[in-house]
Amino acid sequence: MTDTILSIESVSRVFPGVRGGAPIRALEPTSLNVARNDFITILGPSGCGKSTLLRIVAGLDRPSAGRVLLEGREITGPGADRGMVFQSYTLFPWLTIAENIAYGLREKGIPKSERQDIVASYTEKVGLRGFENHYPKQLSGGMQQRTAIARALANDPAILLLDEPFGALDNQTRALMQELLLGIWERERKTVLFVTHDIEEAIFLASRVVVMTARPGRIKADIPVDLPHPRHYRMKTSPEFSNLKAQLTEEIRAEALQADGVY
Protein backbone atom coordinates (compact mmCIF):
# COMPACT_ATOMS: atom_id res chain seq x y z
CA MET A 1 0.00 0.00 0.00
CA THR A 2 3.05 2.30 0.39
CA ASP A 3 3.69 2.55 -3.31
CA THR A 4 4.89 6.14 -3.47
CA ILE A 5 4.42 7.84 -6.81
CA LEU A 6 5.33 11.39 -5.81
CA SER A 7 7.72 12.51 -3.13
CA ILE A 8 8.21 16.12 -2.18
CA GLU A 9 11.53 16.39 -0.32
CA SER A 10 12.15 19.50 1.83
CA VAL A 11 10.86 21.80 -0.87
CA SER A 12 10.90 25.49 0.00
CA ARG A 13 10.30 28.64 -1.99
CA VAL A 14 11.52 32.16 -1.33
CA PHE A 15 10.41 34.94 -3.64
CA PRO A 16 12.90 37.77 -4.04
CA GLY A 17 11.85 41.05 -2.43
CA VAL A 18 10.26 43.64 -4.68
CA ARG A 19 12.27 46.87 -5.04
CA GLY A 20 14.79 46.16 -2.32
CA GLY A 21 12.16 44.81 0.07
CA ALA A 22 12.74 41.75 2.21
CA PRO A 23 12.46 38.41 0.40
CA ILE A 24 9.14 36.66 0.91
CA ARG A 25 9.23 33.13 2.31
CA ALA A 26 6.21 31.58 0.67
CA LEU A 27 6.95 27.99 1.57
CA GLU A 28 8.98 26.56 4.44
CA PRO A 29 10.81 23.27 3.76
CA THR A 30 7.94 20.87 3.12
CA SER A 31 7.99 17.11 2.67
CA LEU A 32 5.10 14.98 1.51
CA ASN A 33 4.78 11.50 0.03
CA VAL A 34 1.85 10.70 -2.21
CA ALA A 35 0.80 7.08 -2.64
CA ARG A 36 -0.29 5.80 -6.03
CA ASN A 37 -4.00 6.24 -6.74
CA ASP A 38 -4.48 8.38 -3.64
CA PHE A 39 -6.67 11.47 -3.57
CA ILE A 40 -5.00 14.14 -1.45
CA THR A 41 -6.39 17.58 -0.78
CA ILE A 42 -4.15 20.37 0.43
CA LEU A 43 -6.16 22.68 2.64
CA GLY A 44 -5.02 26.10 3.78
CA PRO A 45 -5.95 29.77 4.06
CA SER A 46 -5.34 32.10 1.10
CA GLY A 47 -1.71 32.93 0.52
CA CYS A 48 -0.34 29.98 2.50
CA GLY A 49 1.83 28.73 -0.32
CA LYS A 50 -0.35 25.76 -1.24
CA SER A 51 -0.64 26.90 -4.84
CA THR A 52 3.11 27.54 -4.91
CA LEU A 53 3.67 23.94 -3.80
CA LEU A 54 1.36 22.65 -6.53
CA ARG A 55 3.04 24.83 -9.16
CA ILE A 56 6.42 23.42 -8.13
CA VAL A 57 5.08 19.88 -8.57
CA ALA A 58 3.73 20.92 -11.97
CA GLY A 59 7.15 22.30 -12.89
CA LEU A 60 5.77 25.79 -13.50
CA ASP A 61 7.81 27.14 -10.57
CA ARG A 62 11.21 26.09 -9.28
CA PRO A 63 11.88 25.31 -5.59
CA SER A 64 14.48 27.48 -3.87
CA ALA A 65 15.69 24.32 -2.14
CA GLY A 66 14.68 20.68 -2.06
CA ARG A 67 13.37 18.54 -4.89
CA VAL A 68 10.31 16.73 -6.14
CA LEU A 69 10.48 13.19 -7.47
CA LEU A 70 7.81 11.69 -9.69
CA GLU A 71 8.23 7.93 -9.99
CA GLY A 72 11.81 8.35 -8.86
CA ARG A 73 12.75 10.99 -11.42
CA GLU A 74 13.43 14.57 -10.40
CA ILE A 75 11.08 17.19 -11.81
CA THR A 76 12.89 19.94 -13.71
CA GLY A 77 10.07 21.48 -15.73
CA PRO A 78 6.46 21.07 -16.79
CA GLY A 79 5.47 17.95 -18.67
CA ALA A 80 2.56 15.88 -19.91
CA ASP A 81 3.03 13.37 -17.06
CA ARG A 82 1.45 15.91 -14.68
CA GLY A 83 -1.93 17.17 -15.83
CA MET A 84 -3.09 20.43 -14.31
CA VAL A 85 -6.42 22.19 -13.92
CA PHE A 86 -6.22 25.87 -12.97
CA GLN A 87 -8.62 28.07 -11.05
CA SER A 88 -8.84 30.52 -13.97
CA TYR A 89 -10.50 29.32 -17.16
CA THR A 90 -7.58 28.22 -19.30
CA LEU A 91 -9.28 26.54 -22.23
CA PHE A 92 -7.81 27.74 -25.51
CA PRO A 93 -10.49 30.11 -26.79
CA TRP A 94 -9.62 29.52 -30.46
CA LEU A 95 -10.21 25.77 -30.21
CA THR A 96 -13.54 23.97 -29.92
CA ILE A 97 -14.28 21.80 -26.90
CA ALA A 98 -13.22 18.65 -28.77
CA GLU A 99 -10.04 20.31 -30.03
CA ASN A 100 -9.23 21.51 -26.53
CA ILE A 101 -9.55 18.00 -25.12
CA ALA A 102 -7.41 16.71 -27.99
CA TYR A 103 -4.70 19.35 -27.50
CA GLY A 104 -2.25 17.26 -25.45
CA LEU A 105 -2.80 14.21 -27.66
CA ARG A 106 -1.95 16.29 -30.72
CA GLU A 107 1.21 17.57 -29.08
CA LYS A 108 2.16 13.94 -28.46
CA GLY A 109 1.59 13.12 -32.12
CA ILE A 110 -1.18 10.58 -31.57
CA PRO A 111 -2.93 9.76 -34.87
CA LYS A 112 -6.25 11.43 -35.56
CA SER A 113 -8.50 8.37 -35.42
CA GLU A 114 -7.16 7.35 -32.03
CA ARG A 115 -7.43 10.93 -30.84
CA GLN A 116 -11.10 11.04 -31.79
CA ASP A 117 -11.85 7.91 -29.78
CA ILE A 118 -10.16 9.27 -26.66
CA VAL A 119 -11.84 12.66 -27.01
CA ALA A 120 -15.24 11.02 -27.44
CA SER A 121 -14.76 8.92 -24.32
CA TYR A 122 -13.74 11.89 -22.14
CA THR A 123 -16.44 14.15 -23.56
CA GLU A 124 -18.86 11.46 -22.42
CA LYS A 125 -17.26 11.13 -18.97
CA VAL A 126 -17.59 14.82 -18.15
CA GLY A 127 -21.08 14.98 -19.64
CA LEU A 128 -20.36 17.31 -22.53
CA ARG A 129 -21.75 15.24 -25.41
CA GLY A 130 -23.31 17.58 -27.94
CA PHE A 131 -20.96 20.45 -27.10
CA GLU A 132 -17.94 19.12 -29.02
CA ASN A 133 -18.07 21.87 -31.62
CA HIS A 134 -18.80 24.76 -29.28
CA TYR A 135 -16.18 27.32 -28.41
CA PRO A 136 -15.27 27.81 -24.73
CA LYS A 137 -16.90 31.26 -24.69
CA GLN A 138 -20.26 29.64 -25.41
CA LEU A 139 -20.06 27.46 -22.29
CA SER A 140 -20.77 28.18 -18.62
CA GLY A 141 -17.94 28.28 -16.07
CA GLY A 142 -18.78 24.79 -14.78
CA MET A 143 -18.77 23.33 -18.28
CA GLN A 144 -15.45 25.00 -19.03
CA GLN A 145 -13.87 23.48 -15.94
CA ARG A 146 -15.30 20.09 -16.86
CA THR A 147 -13.64 20.45 -20.24
CA ALA A 148 -10.38 21.43 -18.51
CA ILE A 149 -10.56 18.26 -16.41
CA ALA A 150 -11.24 16.17 -19.51
CA ARG A 151 -8.35 17.89 -21.33
CA ALA A 152 -5.97 17.05 -18.50
CA LEU A 153 -7.22 13.45 -18.14
CA ALA A 154 -7.20 12.71 -21.87
CA ASN A 155 -3.43 13.07 -21.75
CA ASP A 156 -3.34 10.13 -19.30
CA PRO A 157 -1.02 11.83 -16.80
CA ALA A 158 0.65 9.94 -13.93
CA ILE A 159 -0.84 12.48 -11.52
CA LEU A 160 -3.60 15.05 -11.77
CA LEU A 161 -3.01 18.45 -10.13
CA LEU A 162 -5.94 20.74 -9.42
CA ASP A 163 -5.47 24.29 -8.15
CA GLU A 164 -8.78 25.41 -6.64
CA PRO A 165 -10.50 24.38 -9.87
CA PHE A 166 -14.01 25.10 -8.56
CA GLY A 167 -13.09 28.29 -6.71
CA ALA A 168 -14.80 30.59 -9.19
CA LEU A 169 -18.02 28.57 -9.44
CA ASP A 170 -21.25 29.10 -7.52
CA ASN A 171 -22.02 26.74 -4.63
CA GLN A 172 -24.50 24.49 -6.43
CA THR A 173 -22.30 24.02 -9.46
CA ARG A 174 -19.33 23.44 -7.23
CA ALA A 175 -21.11 20.61 -5.39
CA LEU A 176 -22.01 18.94 -8.70
CA MET A 177 -18.45 19.28 -9.94
CA GLN A 178 -17.13 17.66 -6.78
CA GLU A 179 -19.39 14.66 -7.33
CA LEU A 180 -18.37 14.44 -10.99
CA LEU A 181 -14.65 14.51 -10.16
CA LEU A 182 -15.06 12.03 -7.33
CA GLY A 183 -17.07 9.73 -9.60
CA ILE A 184 -14.28 9.76 -12.18
CA TRP A 185 -11.71 9.08 -9.48
CA GLU A 186 -13.72 6.21 -7.99
CA ARG A 187 -13.85 4.58 -11.42
CA GLU A 188 -10.35 5.29 -12.67
CA ARG A 189 -8.29 5.66 -9.48
CA LYS A 190 -5.92 8.34 -10.72
CA THR A 191 -3.45 9.91 -8.32
CA VAL A 192 -4.83 13.34 -7.50
CA LEU A 193 -3.40 16.36 -5.67
CA PHE A 194 -6.14 18.93 -5.09
CA VAL A 195 -5.58 22.38 -3.58
CA THR A 196 -8.51 24.13 -1.91
CA HIS A 197 -9.43 26.50 0.91
CA ASP A 198 -12.89 24.96 1.26
CA ILE A 199 -12.99 22.58 4.25
CA GLU A 200 -16.07 20.67 3.11
CA GLU A 201 -14.61 20.18 -0.34
CA ALA A 202 -11.33 18.98 1.14
CA ILE A 203 -13.04 16.30 3.25
CA PHE A 204 -15.60 15.18 0.70
CA LEU A 205 -13.07 14.48 -2.04
CA ALA A 206 -10.01 13.26 -0.19
CA SER A 207 -8.68 10.13 1.35
CA ARG A 208 -6.09 12.38 3.04
CA VAL A 209 -6.33 16.05 3.96
CA VAL A 210 -3.06 17.93 4.35
CA VAL A 211 -3.52 21.16 6.31
CA MET A 212 -1.07 23.98 5.72
CA THR A 213 -0.22 26.90 7.97
CA ALA A 214 -0.43 30.57 7.11
CA ARG A 215 2.53 32.12 5.31
CA PRO A 216 5.24 31.01 5.39
CA GLY A 217 3.45 27.78 4.58
CA ARG A 218 4.30 24.42 6.02
CA ILE A 219 2.34 21.27 6.74
CA LYS A 220 0.51 21.49 10.02
CA ALA A 221 -1.58 18.34 10.02
CA ASP A 222 -2.09 15.27 7.86
CA ILE A 223 -5.50 13.80 8.48
CA PRO A 224 -6.80 10.57 6.89
CA VAL A 225 -10.43 10.58 5.79
CA ASP A 226 -11.85 7.10 6.24
CA LEU A 227 -15.28 7.74 4.81
CA PRO A 228 -16.43 4.87 2.59
CA HIS A 229 -16.63 5.02 -1.23
CA PRO A 230 -18.63 5.60 -3.32
CA ARG A 231 -19.46 8.82 -1.54
CA HIS A 232 -22.78 10.47 -1.91
CA TYR A 233 -23.46 14.17 -1.35
CA ARG A 234 -25.72 13.28 1.64
CA MET A 235 -22.57 12.15 3.38
CA LYS A 236 -21.80 15.81 3.98
CA THR A 237 -24.44 15.80 6.75
CA SER A 238 -23.29 12.55 8.43
CA PRO A 239 -21.85 12.68 12.00
CA GLU A 240 -18.43 11.39 10.88
CA PHE A 241 -18.23 14.11 8.28
CA SER A 242 -19.29 16.75 10.80
CA ASN A 243 -16.65 15.61 13.27
CA LEU A 244 -13.91 15.88 10.68
CA LYS A 245 -15.23 19.25 9.63
CA ALA A 246 -15.19 20.51 13.22
CA GLN A 247 -11.66 19.26 13.68
CA LEU A 248 -10.40 20.86 10.49
CA THR A 249 -12.29 24.07 11.16
CA GLU A 250 -10.32 24.46 14.39
CA GLU A 251 -7.03 23.75 12.62
CA ILE A 252 -7.67 26.18 9.83
CA ARG A 253 -9.25 28.91 11.94
CA ALA A 254 -6.07 29.48 13.95
CA GLU A 255 -4.19 29.83 10.68
CA ALA A 256 -6.71 32.15 9.11
CA LEU A 257 -6.61 34.39 12.16
CA GLN A 258 -2.84 34.52 12.00
CA ALA A 259 -2.81 35.12 8.24
CA ASP A 260 -5.24 37.97 8.71
CA GLY A 261 -3.07 39.58 11.37
CA VAL A 262 -5.82 39.49 13.96
CA TYR A 263 -3.38 38.30 16.62
Added chain:
Amino acid sequence: MPRPLEPVGQGTRIVLGVSFFVIFVVAWAVATLGGFVSRTFLADPITMMQDGWLLLTRFGFAADIAVTVWRVVGGFIMAAVIAVPIGLMMGAYKPFEAFLEPFVSFARYLPASAFVPLLILWAGIGEFQKLLVIFIGSFFQIILMIAVAVGNTRRDLVEAAYTLGSTDMGIVKRVLLPANAPEIAEILRLVLGWAWTYVIVAELIGSSSGIGHMIIDSQALMATGQMIFGIIVIGVIGLISDFLFKGLNRALFPWRLA
Protein backbone atom coordinates in the same frame (compact mmCIF):
# COMPACT_ATOMS: atom_id res chain seq x y z
CA MET B 1 -31.04 61.25 -25.18
CA PRO B 2 -29.09 57.97 -25.17
CA ARG B 3 -27.43 56.97 -21.91
CA PRO B 4 -23.68 56.36 -21.68
CA LEU B 5 -22.58 53.06 -23.31
CA GLU B 6 -26.15 52.24 -24.31
CA PRO B 7 -25.98 50.25 -27.60
CA VAL B 8 -27.55 51.51 -30.80
CA GLY B 9 -29.61 49.33 -33.18
CA GLN B 10 -28.21 48.15 -36.53
CA GLY B 11 -30.71 50.17 -38.62
CA THR B 12 -30.20 53.39 -36.65
CA ARG B 13 -26.45 52.90 -36.89
CA ILE B 14 -26.53 52.81 -40.69
CA VAL B 15 -28.90 55.79 -40.94
CA LEU B 16 -26.71 57.86 -38.61
CA GLY B 17 -23.51 56.87 -40.44
CA VAL B 18 -24.90 57.74 -43.87
CA SER B 19 -26.48 60.98 -42.71
CA PHE B 20 -23.16 62.52 -41.77
CA PHE B 21 -21.89 61.88 -45.31
CA VAL B 22 -25.02 63.66 -46.58
CA ILE B 23 -24.55 66.62 -44.23
CA PHE B 24 -20.91 66.86 -45.29
CA VAL B 25 -21.74 66.96 -49.01
CA VAL B 26 -24.61 69.42 -48.48
CA ALA B 27 -22.37 71.77 -46.48
CA TRP B 28 -19.76 71.53 -49.20
CA ALA B 29 -22.34 72.25 -51.90
CA VAL B 30 -23.73 75.26 -50.02
CA ALA B 31 -20.24 76.68 -49.47
CA THR B 32 -19.19 76.32 -53.11
CA LEU B 33 -22.41 76.66 -55.16
CA GLY B 34 -23.64 79.41 -52.84
CA GLY B 35 -20.54 81.43 -53.74
CA PHE B 36 -19.08 81.57 -50.23
CA VAL B 37 -15.78 80.00 -51.37
CA SER B 38 -13.89 80.91 -54.51
CA ARG B 39 -13.99 78.29 -57.29
CA THR B 40 -10.24 78.66 -57.69
CA PHE B 41 -9.62 77.11 -54.29
CA LEU B 42 -12.45 74.63 -53.94
CA ALA B 43 -14.49 72.99 -56.67
CA ASP B 44 -18.17 72.28 -56.04
CA PRO B 45 -19.40 68.65 -55.81
CA ILE B 46 -20.96 68.68 -59.26
CA THR B 47 -17.77 69.90 -60.98
CA MET B 48 -15.85 67.36 -58.94
CA MET B 49 -18.04 64.53 -60.22
CA GLN B 50 -17.79 65.77 -63.80
CA ASP B 51 -14.00 66.05 -63.53
CA GLY B 52 -13.88 62.56 -62.03
CA TRP B 53 -15.96 61.14 -64.86
CA LEU B 54 -13.65 62.84 -67.36
CA LEU B 55 -10.60 61.46 -65.59
CA LEU B 56 -11.95 57.95 -65.69
CA THR B 57 -13.28 57.94 -69.24
CA ARG B 58 -10.78 60.15 -71.08
CA PHE B 59 -7.52 60.16 -69.14
CA GLY B 60 -7.26 56.54 -68.04
CA PHE B 61 -7.46 57.30 -64.33
CA ALA B 62 -8.52 53.70 -63.65
CA ALA B 63 -4.99 52.61 -64.57
CA ASP B 64 -3.58 55.12 -62.07
CA ILE B 65 -5.83 53.73 -59.35
CA ALA B 66 -4.72 50.18 -60.19
CA VAL B 67 -1.04 51.19 -60.03
CA THR B 68 -1.48 52.88 -56.66
CA VAL B 69 -3.40 49.93 -55.19
CA TRP B 70 -0.73 47.54 -56.42
CA ARG B 71 2.02 49.63 -54.82
CA VAL B 72 0.28 49.80 -51.45
CA VAL B 73 -0.61 46.12 -51.41
CA GLY B 74 2.78 45.03 -52.75
CA GLY B 75 4.86 47.08 -50.31
CA PHE B 76 2.54 46.21 -47.46
CA ILE B 77 2.65 42.46 -48.11
CA MET B 78 6.46 42.59 -48.37
CA ALA B 79 6.60 44.33 -44.99
CA ALA B 80 4.01 42.04 -43.35
CA VAL B 81 5.61 38.80 -44.54
CA ILE B 82 8.93 39.72 -42.92
CA ALA B 83 7.68 41.77 -39.96
CA VAL B 84 5.06 39.35 -38.58
CA PRO B 85 7.52 36.51 -37.84
CA ILE B 86 10.05 38.95 -36.38
CA GLY B 87 7.40 40.53 -34.17
CA LEU B 88 6.20 37.09 -33.06
CA MET B 89 9.72 35.99 -32.12
CA MET B 90 10.37 39.30 -30.36
CA GLY B 91 7.22 38.93 -28.30
CA ALA B 92 8.04 35.31 -27.46
CA TYR B 93 11.77 35.49 -26.73
CA LYS B 94 12.82 38.25 -24.37
CA PRO B 95 16.57 38.31 -25.24
CA PHE B 96 15.60 38.74 -28.89
CA GLU B 97 13.31 41.57 -27.84
CA ALA B 98 16.02 43.22 -25.72
CA PHE B 99 18.31 43.00 -28.75
CA LEU B 100 15.97 44.51 -31.35
CA GLU B 101 13.36 46.54 -29.50
CA PRO B 102 15.46 49.72 -28.95
CA PHE B 103 16.47 49.89 -32.60
CA VAL B 104 12.99 49.15 -33.91
CA SER B 105 11.52 51.80 -31.60
CA PHE B 106 14.01 54.28 -33.03
CA ALA B 107 13.47 53.23 -36.65
CA ARG B 108 9.70 53.48 -36.24
CA TYR B 109 10.00 57.24 -35.83
CA LEU B 110 12.02 57.69 -39.02
CA PRO B 111 9.45 59.29 -41.32
CA ALA B 112 8.90 57.18 -44.42
CA SER B 113 8.23 60.30 -46.47
CA ALA B 114 11.63 61.74 -45.61
CA PHE B 115 13.21 58.66 -47.16
CA VAL B 116 11.70 59.41 -50.57
CA PRO B 117 14.62 61.53 -51.89
CA LEU B 118 17.16 59.08 -50.53
CA LEU B 119 15.33 56.09 -51.97
CA ILE B 120 15.21 57.77 -55.38
CA LEU B 121 18.98 58.01 -55.15
CA TRP B 122 19.30 54.35 -54.18
CA ALA B 123 16.60 52.68 -56.18
CA GLY B 124 15.75 55.12 -58.95
CA ILE B 125 12.21 56.24 -59.66
CA GLY B 126 10.88 52.82 -60.65
CA GLU B 127 8.29 50.64 -58.94
CA PHE B 128 10.78 49.20 -56.48
CA GLN B 129 11.39 52.62 -54.96
CA LYS B 130 7.65 53.11 -54.38
CA LEU B 131 7.39 49.70 -52.75
CA LEU B 132 10.33 50.54 -50.50
CA VAL B 133 8.64 53.69 -49.19
CA ILE B 134 5.60 51.64 -48.14
CA PHE B 135 7.86 48.96 -46.75
CA ILE B 136 9.83 51.35 -44.53
CA GLY B 137 6.66 53.03 -43.35
CA SER B 138 4.96 49.77 -42.35
CA PHE B 139 7.74 47.35 -41.41
CA PHE B 140 8.85 48.71 -38.03
CA GLN B 141 5.33 49.59 -36.91
CA ILE B 142 4.12 46.05 -37.56
CA ILE B 143 7.09 44.49 -35.72
CA LEU B 144 6.62 46.59 -32.63
CA MET B 145 2.84 46.29 -32.37
CA ILE B 146 2.91 42.53 -32.86
CA ALA B 147 5.73 42.09 -30.33
CA VAL B 148 3.63 43.95 -27.75
CA ALA B 149 0.51 41.92 -28.53
CA VAL B 150 2.37 38.60 -28.31
CA GLY B 151 4.14 39.68 -25.12
CA ASN B 152 0.74 40.25 -23.53
CA THR B 153 -0.51 36.73 -24.20
CA ARG B 154 -2.30 35.30 -21.16
CA ARG B 155 0.34 33.52 -19.13
CA ASP B 156 -2.07 30.92 -17.81
CA LEU B 157 -2.81 29.70 -21.35
CA VAL B 158 0.92 29.23 -21.93
CA GLU B 159 1.26 27.40 -18.62
CA ALA B 160 -1.71 25.18 -19.42
CA ALA B 161 -0.11 24.26 -22.74
CA TYR B 162 3.16 23.37 -20.99
CA THR B 163 1.36 21.04 -18.59
CA LEU B 164 -0.23 19.38 -21.62
CA GLY B 165 3.19 18.58 -23.02
CA SER B 166 3.86 21.45 -25.44
CA THR B 167 7.47 22.12 -26.39
CA ASP B 168 8.79 25.70 -26.63
CA MET B 169 8.24 25.71 -30.39
CA GLY B 170 4.78 24.20 -29.83
CA ILE B 171 3.97 27.13 -27.54
CA VAL B 172 4.99 29.65 -30.21
CA LYS B 173 3.16 27.94 -33.05
CA ARG B 174 0.10 26.55 -31.32
CA VAL B 175 -0.52 29.04 -28.50
CA LEU B 176 1.13 32.42 -29.10
CA LEU B 177 0.27 32.54 -32.80
CA PRO B 178 -3.40 31.48 -32.71
CA ALA B 179 -4.06 33.38 -29.47
CA ASN B 180 -2.92 36.60 -31.13
CA ALA B 181 -4.06 35.95 -34.69
CA PRO B 182 -7.10 38.25 -34.48
CA GLU B 183 -5.02 41.01 -32.98
CA ILE B 184 -2.34 40.55 -35.64
CA ALA B 185 -5.03 40.90 -38.32
CA GLU B 186 -6.29 44.05 -36.58
CA ILE B 187 -2.77 45.50 -36.49
CA LEU B 188 -2.33 44.79 -40.20
CA ARG B 189 -5.62 46.52 -40.95
CA LEU B 190 -4.48 49.60 -39.03
CA VAL B 191 -1.03 49.75 -40.62
CA LEU B 192 -2.51 49.26 -44.09
CA GLY B 193 -4.42 52.48 -43.49
CA TRP B 194 -1.17 54.31 -42.75
CA ALA B 195 0.46 52.78 -45.84
CA TRP B 196 -2.05 54.73 -47.93
CA THR B 197 -0.59 58.04 -46.78
CA TYR B 198 2.95 56.91 -47.63
CA VAL B 199 2.06 55.84 -51.16
CA ILE B 200 0.65 59.24 -52.04
CA VAL B 201 3.79 60.96 -50.76
CA ALA B 202 5.88 58.53 -52.79
CA GLU B 203 3.82 59.35 -55.88
CA LEU B 204 3.96 63.11 -55.45
CA ILE B 205 7.70 63.01 -56.10
CA GLY B 206 9.37 61.37 -59.07
CA SER B 207 6.41 59.45 -60.38
CA SER B 208 4.69 59.24 -63.73
CA SER B 209 1.61 57.31 -62.67
CA GLY B 210 -0.69 56.73 -59.72
CA ILE B 211 -3.26 58.74 -57.84
CA GLY B 212 -0.63 60.95 -56.19
CA HIS B 213 0.88 61.75 -59.57
CA MET B 214 -2.53 62.77 -60.91
CA ILE B 215 -3.09 65.05 -57.91
CA ILE B 216 0.23 66.87 -58.37
CA ASP B 217 -0.46 67.19 -62.13
CA SER B 218 -3.87 68.68 -61.44
CA GLN B 219 -2.34 71.20 -59.07
CA ALA B 220 -0.31 72.62 -61.98
CA LEU B 221 -3.61 73.11 -63.84
CA MET B 222 -5.45 74.44 -60.77
CA ALA B 223 -7.97 71.63 -61.35
CA THR B 224 -9.26 71.41 -57.76
CA GLY B 225 -12.15 69.21 -58.88
CA GLN B 226 -9.73 66.52 -60.05
CA MET B 227 -7.59 66.82 -56.94
CA ILE B 228 -10.57 66.39 -54.66
CA PHE B 229 -11.82 63.49 -56.74
CA GLY B 230 -8.42 61.80 -56.33
CA ILE B 231 -8.49 62.29 -52.57
CA ILE B 232 -12.03 60.96 -52.32
CA VAL B 233 -11.10 57.89 -54.37
CA ILE B 234 -8.37 57.13 -51.84
CA GLY B 235 -10.89 57.46 -49.02
CA VAL B 236 -13.34 55.14 -50.75
CA ILE B 237 -10.67 52.51 -51.43
CA GLY B 238 -9.57 52.73 -47.79
CA LEU B 239 -13.15 52.22 -46.67
CA ILE B 240 -13.53 49.19 -48.96
CA SER B 241 -10.30 47.57 -47.77
CA ASP B 242 -11.38 48.16 -44.19
CA PHE B 243 -14.67 46.38 -44.84
CA LEU B 244 -12.88 43.50 -46.53
CA PHE B 245 -10.45 43.15 -43.64
CA LYS B 246 -13.22 43.18 -41.07
CA GLY B 247 -15.22 40.63 -43.04
CA LEU B 248 -12.14 38.43 -43.37
CA ASN B 249 -11.47 38.65 -39.63
CA ARG B 250 -15.00 37.62 -38.86
CA ALA B 251 -14.73 34.65 -41.22
CA LEU B 252 -11.29 33.56 -39.98
CA PHE B 253 -11.84 33.96 -36.24
CA PRO B 254 -15.39 32.88 -35.43
CA TRP B 255 -14.30 31.97 -31.87
CA ARG B 256 -13.89 35.65 -31.05
CA LEU B 257 -17.54 36.39 -31.65
CA ALA B 258 -18.82 33.07 -30.30
